[in-house]
Amino acid sequence: MRKLITLLVCGAITTQLSAQISITAADMPVAGDTLRYSNVTALGSNINLSNTGANIAWDFSTLVPISQAVDAYKTAMQVNPVYALTISTSAYGYKVADSLPGMGGILPISVKDLYTFFAKKTNPSRFIAEAFGANISGLPTAANYSDPDEWYFFPLQFGNHDSSTFKLSYSLASVGAFSQAGNRVSTVDGWGTIMTPHFTSPVNCIRIRSVINEVDSISFSGTSFGIPRKSVEYKWLLNGEHYPALWVTTTLVGSTETITTVRFRDHYRPALGIADLNRSITMLSVYPNPVLNGKASISIPSAWQDYQIEVFDVKGSLLISQNNNPHISTEQLSSGQYLIRVSSDNGIGFAKFLK
Numbered sequence: 572m573r574k575l576i577t578l579l580v581c582g583a584i585t586t587q588l589s590a591q592i593s594i595t596a597a598d599m600p601v602a603g604d605t606l607r608y609s610n611v612t613a614l615g616s617n618i619n620l621s622n623t624g625a626n627i628a629w630d631f632s633t634l635v636p637i638s639q640a641v642d643a644y645k646t647a648m649q650v651n652p653v654y655a656l657t658i659s660t661s662a663y664g665y666k667v668a669d670s671l672p673g674m675g676g677i678l679p680i681s682v683k684d685l686y687t688f689f690a691k692k693t694n695p696s697r698f699i700a701e702a703f704g705a706n707i708s709g710l711p712t713a714a715n716y717s718d719p720d721e722w723y724f725f726p727l728q729f730g731n732h733d734s735s736t737f738k739l740s741y742s743l744a745s746v747g748a749f750s751q752a753g754n755r756v757s758t759v760d761g762w763g764t765i766m767t768p769h770f771t772s773p774v775n776c777i778r779i780r781s782v783i784n785e786v787d788s789i790s791f792s793g794t795s796f797g798i799p800r801k802s803v804e805y806k807w808l809l810n811g812e813h814y815p816a817l818w819v820t821t822t823l824v825g826s827t828e829t830i831t832t833v834r835f836r837d838h839y840r841p842a843l844g845i846a847d848l849n850r851s852i853t854m855l856s857v858y859p860n861p862v863l864n865g866k867a868s869i870s871i872p873s874a875w876q877d878y879q880i881e882v883f884d885v886k887g888s889l890l891i892s893q894n895n896n897p898h899i900s901t902e903q904l905s906s907g908q909y910l911i912r913v914s915s916d917n918g919i920g921f922a923k924f925l926k
Contacts, residue, residue, distance in 0.1 A: 636837065732758045765807050802821060
């Protein structure tokens, strides 16, 4: 009898540890949250994104953190009182980048302290990105999404499937304009338990996979670029944490996904140091410029060991994509103006060149 009771107790514990959970608005960040996470080198993380479904035991305990950062959620009023004139006083958000430099002529202005602001909405219950704020050429500038970006519809449960659109437009200090428009398709495609270097014992979670199709349009000085971007976000969400246990982003080209960032909810690790922002946006140089000999080289920061280079024309068509090689062949390109985007764990860089 004692053995039978022991088996029943063990079975009950196992069932509890692998129970399906439901994520609600109460599990989202709130104003005042300071949520710390650690970054992992994307290349070599060995994360199997296809491993999902019902009652999965995800074990990411061997991930090696290389740096830390903090997302501090502040109200629009706390960030800049001027923002409260445009953005809802109940909206709150975090700094997504410290600065967006002039980038050698790509944007003839300075953009600093970029924030995304969020809100919890009802009917239906959802968590949305609803506004943007930044200092543009020294002027505090805020803009509301004309079509908010719905990150989550609640309750989030295994098997849920949602689709929504979004659009954000704002002027760039009277010299041009910037807009983002696209759609987000999300599926809760897994549930089970997760372990990380922070959660050393299994905790119940669900996994949500979001495919984001986006076009970033930049207009200035009579030139317009429309840059398409397709990415996928994987988030393992827990009850009561306000932040994913693990957050993986990928770029999607055709059916091929390439992991670009890996972060996990974490505690303070003194040896790693702390940053108070996400990936920065950096000015890069191309030489020679104009390109005359069929080959261009990009000045990649020495800290960027793993990176992806993409070359776009003025219509936003992706013409070249390569990894970890700063030298690009331009022989197949016709005469004209081109935009380069470099993506890495450490930051995102842009450059412009003529051929």
